[in-house]
Amino acid sequence: MDGLELCERIRQMSDVPIIFLTAFGSEDHRVKGLQVGADDYIVKPFSKNELVARVEANLRRAEMPAIQRDEQVYADPVLTIDHRAHLVSVRGSEISPSPLEYRLLTALLKHPGQVLSHTQLLDLAWGPNSTETSTDSVRLHISYIRGKIEEDAKCPRLIETVREFGYRYVRPLGNTEHAAAA
Known part of the structure; x- marks a missing residue:
């Protein structure tokens, strides 16, 4: 397995910053590295100061939300999501979505009531x-997400299927007191 393949696999599972340190400095190599998911690409030789500065910059960016969010904590009568800690609670009980499930769920929550196509969700x-x-x-x-957040995954009420197009998150009506207390 080469570095490009490893980067791609890591990116499928996580949003951690990835920095390539390599002797391959052609434009094609740099572009390919960034396309498969690297956050930065440093070509040898490089100075210690440059490396430290780039690592610090990537860590700062990693602390910012991957999907631009208006709120650090999302809460509705069913779901509570703390974006800073990547914690998700359903009806007051914490669940553990995979990084990909988390990104899908937050994409839907970012656009409540809006139908997102399969292609949009892939992106x-x-x-x-x-x-x-x-x-x-x-x-x-x-x-998988429905199995974790719906009371009955076979009859979903939160993530609605819009046949032949995609999905939408239907924000439940009601009090958010239990969500805010969680």
Whole structure:
């Protein structure tokens, strides 16, 4: 497995900063590294000061939300999401979505009531440069999320399927007191 393949695999599972340190300095190599998910690309030789500065810059960016969010904590009568800590609670009980499930869920929450197509969800959750193109992957991961957040995953009320197009998050009505207390 080469560095590009490793980067791609890590990116599918996590949003951690990835920096390539390499002797391959051609434009094609740099572009390919960034396209598969690297956050930065440093060509040898480099100074210690440059490396430290780039690592610090990437860590600062990593602390910012991956998907621009208006709120650090999202709460509705069913879900509470602390974006800073990447914690998700359903009806007051913490769940553990995978990084990909988390990105899919936050993409839907960022656009409540709006139908997002399979392609839009692929771009938002996998990234615009991902090699993943299967709408079946979106369906599969939505089913995983439903299993974690819906009272009855076979009769979903929170993530609604819009046949032949995509999905939408239906924000539940009601009091958010239990969500804010969690």
